[in-house]
Amino acid sequence: MTLLLLGGTGDGKRIATRLVEQGVDLIISLAGATRSPDAMPAPTRVGGFGGAEEFEAYLDEAGISAVLDATHPYAHRITDRTAAICKARNMPHAIFHRPPWEPREGDRWIEIEHEEDAVSHIAKGQTVFLGTGRQTLEKFANLEGRRVICRQIDPPSKPFPFEGGEYLIGRPPFSTQQERSLFRSLSVDWLVVKNAGGEQSITKLLAARELGISVLMVKRPPVPDATIFSTVAEAVAWAAQ
CATH class of the missing domain: 3.40.50.720 (NAD(P)-binding Rossmann-like Domain)
Structure with a gap:
């Protein structure tokens, strides 16, 4: 079984590192927004998929059995598309969505x-x-x-x-x-x-x-209906299963 981890965040890299340590077979996907991304701990593809059809074709070609979305909270197009496709395919899918910042005393x-x-x-x-x-x-x-x-x-x-x-x-x-x-x-x-x-x-x-x-x-864009984790530990536990 192969997990596709949609990364591009520091949390995504931390999740990937811990999954590799646990022996999980995964592929990391980066959108390519940064020209020289940090080195990743697992096989990595860089660049967008092109569209929904291309993304589905990649899932089949790469033998992906589950998807964990750890993209930026504002990458809503990727997140929405991934959630819809995984739901239609009945493919295990989850979103890592770290908690937002909250204002504190002194903030304006x-x-x-x-x-x-x-x-x-x-x-x-x-x-x-x-x-x-x-x-x-x-x-x-x-x-x-x-x-x-x-x-x-x-x-x-x-x-x-x-x-x-x-x-x-x-x-x-x-x-x-x-x-x-x-x-x-x-x-x-x-x-x-x-x-x-x-x-x-x-x-x-x-x-x-x-x-x-x-x-x-x-403000953050809305999150699609999906399994959502707010901590790295939760996301890793789900993916490791």
């Missing part, structure tokens, strides 16, 4: 439904730090008149998609101290993030809290 959070809603809160002339990645960058094109800084792992292959924006290259993890120093040096007024949850990237929120920076938190 405002939740927004969509990236395009940020413009309603950020005044012209202010500096915006986008911790949302480059894939949804064009959704912030209405932030004209603001300084928009988008951090990404890989150097850009094309110019910033709208005026007033600039890229900042950096590979995580970043400590709270590093984030605090960065935000101070850039005179950041607003931090915009997706509620990814987890410990690795929470440091930017801790820095924003310490500096009194306002945060726009993009």
Whole structure:
């Protein structure tokens, strides 16, 4: 039996490592959003499947018997498609969905439904730090008149998609101290993030809290009806069966 692990997150790598230690036969799939992903502990394919038909064909060709989705909480197209196909095929399937961040004392959070809603809160002339990645960058094109800084792992292959924006290259993890120093040096007024949850990237929120920076938190997309685990241990136990 072969498990397909849809990865691309730090938790996905931790799950894979523990499954390999337990002797589970698995293949890791990465979407290819990062040009130089970290080395994985099991056979890995990089790149999208193309569509539903191509994904089903791969399941058959690779002899996949179960699927564990440990993609980013905002990779909803992949998650929705995988859940629907596995349900139709009656294939064992589960989703690792780490708990979202919750605001604490001192946080200045405002939740927004969509990236395009940020413009309603950020005044012209202010500096915006986008911790949302480059894939949804064009959704912030209405932030004209603001300084928009988008951090990404890989150097850009094309110019910033709208005026007033600039890229900042950096590979995580970043400590709270590093984030605090960065935000101070850039005179950041607003931090915009997706509620990814987890410990690795929470440091930017801790820095924003310490500096009194306002945060726009993009709400998570809904999760399809499926078996869902919120801890690595639960996901590993299910997959190991």
